[in-house]
Amino acid sequence: MNRSLAWYLFSMELRKALSYRVDFWVKFLVSLGIEVAIAWFLWRAVFEFSGKTEIGGYTFVGMIFYSIISRQVSGILSQSDAGNISVEIYQGTLNRYLIYPVSFYLYKLLEYVAQGGIVLLQTTIVYLLLVVWLGSPPGANLGLGAFVAGVAACCVAFFLYFAIIANLEMIAFWFDNVWSLLVMVRFITRFLGGAMIPLTFYPERFQEVLIYLPFPYVASFPIRSFMGQVNAQEWIFSALMAIGWGTVFMAVSRFVWRRGLFQYSGVGI
Amino acid sequence: MWRYLRLYAYFVRFAFSRAMEFRADFFFRIVMDTVFYAVHIGFFKLIFLHTPSLAGWKEAEVIVFVSGFFVVDALIMTLFSNNLWWLPQLINRGDLDYYLVRPVSSLFFVSFRDFAANSFMNLLIACGILGWAIWNYAAPLSTASVALYLVMLLVGAMLYFSIQMLLLLPVFWTHSGEGFRAIGWQLGNFMGQPDRIFTGWTRRVLVTVVPAAVVASFPARLLLEGFQWSVLLHMLGVSLAFWILLIWLWNRALKNYSSASS
Numbered sequence: 017m018n019r020s021l022a023w024y025l026f027s028m029e030l031r032k033a034l035s036y037r038v039d040f041w042v043k044f045l046v047s048l049g050i051e052v053a054i055a056w057f058l059w060r061a062v063f064e065f066s067g068k069t070e071i072g073g074y075t076f077v078g079m080i081f082y083s084i085i086s087r088q089v090s091g092i093l094s095q096s097d098a099g100n101i102s103v104e105i106y107q108g109t110l111n112r113y114l115i116y117p118v119s120f121y122l123y124k125l126l127e128y129v130a131q132g133g134i135v136l137l138q139t140t141i142v143y144l145l146l147v148v149w150l151g152s153p154p155g156a157n158l159g160l161g162a163f164v165a166g167v168a169a170c171c172v173a174f175f176l177y178f179a180i181i182a183n184l185e186m187i188a189f190w191f192d193n194v195w196s197l198l199v200m201v202r203f204i205t206r207f208l209g210g211a212m213i214p215l216t217f218y219p220e221r222f223q224e225v226l227i228y229l230p231f232p233y234v235a236s237f238p239i240r241s242f243m244g245q246v247n248a249q250e251w252i253f254s255a256l257m258a259i260g261w262g263t264v265f266m267a268v269s270r271f272v273w274r275r276g277l278f279q280y281s282g283v284g285i
Numbered sequence: 286m287w288r289y290l291r292l293y294a295y296f297v298r299f300a301f302s303r304a305m306e307f308r309a310d311f312f313f314r315i316v317m318d319t320v321f322y323a324v325h326i327g328f329f330k331l332i333f334l335h336t337p338s339l340a341g342w343k344e345a346e347v348i349v350f351v352s353g354f355f356v357v358d359a360l361i362m363t364l365f366s367n368n369l370w371w372l373p374q375l376i377n378r379g380d381l382d383y384y385l386v387r388p389v390s391s392l393f394f395v396s397f398r399d400f401a402a403n404s405f406m407n408l409l410i411a412c413g414i415l416g417w418a419i420w421n422y423a424a425p426l427s428t429a430s431v432a433l434y435l436v437m438l439l440v441g442a443m444l445y446f447s448i449q450m451l452l453l454l455p456v457f458w459t460h461s462g463e464g465f466r467a468i469g470w471q472l473g474n475f476m477g478q479p480d481r482i483f484t485g486w487t488r489r490v491l492v493t494v495v496p497a498a499v500v501a502s503f504p505a506r507l508l509l510e511g512f513q514w515s516v517l518l519h520m521l522g523v524s525l526a527f528w529i530l531l532i533w534l535w536n537r538a539l540k541n542y543s544s545a546s547s
Contacts, residue, residue, distance in 0.1 A: 046468045054478060057483050057484070057487065060482070062335070062336050065337070065340070066337070072335065193309070196316070197313055204324070206324070207328065217335065218331065219334070
């Protein structure tokens with residue numbers, strides 16, 4: 017796929033997102049405001065009633081920072097479900113990809129990255145505002161290096177999450193609705209990946225198991241990278257784990273794709 | 286009244302027969318909501334590993350509150366969610382015409398037309414979790430207080446629905462409901478937290494202007510902290526005010542409706 021097509025896809029997705037500008041900004045600002053308010057009051061109550069100044073390695077300010085970055089990372093990853101592959105299957109519009117001279121996977125991945133890129137732009141604004149508003153909370157090491165590490169971790173997480181979701185989307189070849197499966201995986205990823213609550217809040221034995229599962233690499237890894245909490249060695253290990261899991265899921269999805277095409281009638285349901 | 290009940294019975298019957306045609310989806314949705322319940326309980330269990338209480342409630346009390354929230358959520362998902370989902374499309378495509386010409390209240394028809402049969406199973410699961418939470422609650426709870434709690438959860442579900450509808454009605458003027466819908470669902474996050482974690486102006490707004498924090502917390506306070514007239518009247522008053530506002534705004538919005546492709 018050439019660069020101009022990739023750019024065209026990105027600009028098309030941007031135009032789509034901004035076609036209802038009021039919606040776009042209302043959704044972003046109000047959602048952010050509500051989630052910050054909830055995180056603020058919830059964690060303030062937790063710290064107040066526990067009588068502690070630090071829980072799981074996070075101070076109150078650190079938790080607020082974590083919660084806000086977490087909602088942004090979750091937004092980047094789950095703004096659309098792997099380019100809505102299941103919708104293409106249900107509507108029969110998959111046909112066009114079968115005759116286009118482009119890789120279906122690459123096309124969908126680019127579409128997905130483009131949508132995520134828009135949220136990444138918002139994240140940059142939020143990150144800058146946070147640094148100005150909260151400074152660098154204890155235990156965090158904010159700065160350009162952390163931001164670049166966070167963006168790079170997001171790219172790796174993109175690939176892994178896309179690979180996981182693509183598998184579920186393709187179940188649409190056999191079943192009539194996969195939306196609930198996607199939402200279910202989102203819940204599990206948010207909880208076991210550390211998006212809802214940092215993984216350091218889990219009992220230690222649980223944490224030891226979690227690092228071998230794919231979930232922390234789609235949430236906790238990019239969030240902690242943005243916060244400058246991941247050293248070079250851990251970053252490389254996490255990136256390799258994410259790429260490893262992503263490759264496994266991608267291989268499975270290639271198999272599912274080939275099998276699924278035998279089921280595909282092209283007329284939609 | 287009987288006419289409406291009979292009509293609703295038809296909606297329910299039709300919803301179940303349609304859900305049975307998509308059995309995999311029916312099953313997946315049950316699993317999805319069960320995971321949602323497990324994640325939510327797990328979240329509070331993790332918090333209670335690090336604090337003995339939250340906003341004046343111990344872990345057992347928060348679990349009862351969270352279970353009540355599940356029941357409210359399942360009620361909303363079963364009775365209203367599909368209808369809320371389709372409303373902006375009905376308005377924008379002009380399909381609302383078909384609802385307006387029926388010889389019943391258009392607000393009733395739009396609000397209750399689509400019963401989510403698959404979520405009904407989750408309502409049963411949520412009730413089961415609530416029963417378990419109450420059963421395991423250490424202090425004795427009278428039958429009357431449990432009965433009042435259940436009624437107030439139903440009132441809470443109606444209140445939350447009216448908030449959601451009020452957020453969707455601007456579609457009649459703006460023609461796109463995505464942003465407002467997102468706000469509506471985000472407000473659900475306030476509903477899932479004990480109301481007393483909020484303080485100051487935020488709390489005042491969340492129990493009056495946008496009373497999402499009232500929905501599941503106030504019924505739990507009536508159950509766990511003993512009967513209080515102030516809590517009961519506050520919740521009933523706010524719910525009634527929002528229903529009146531909804532009916533008024535619905536009638537105003539219909540006057541602005543210009544049928545197909547409005």
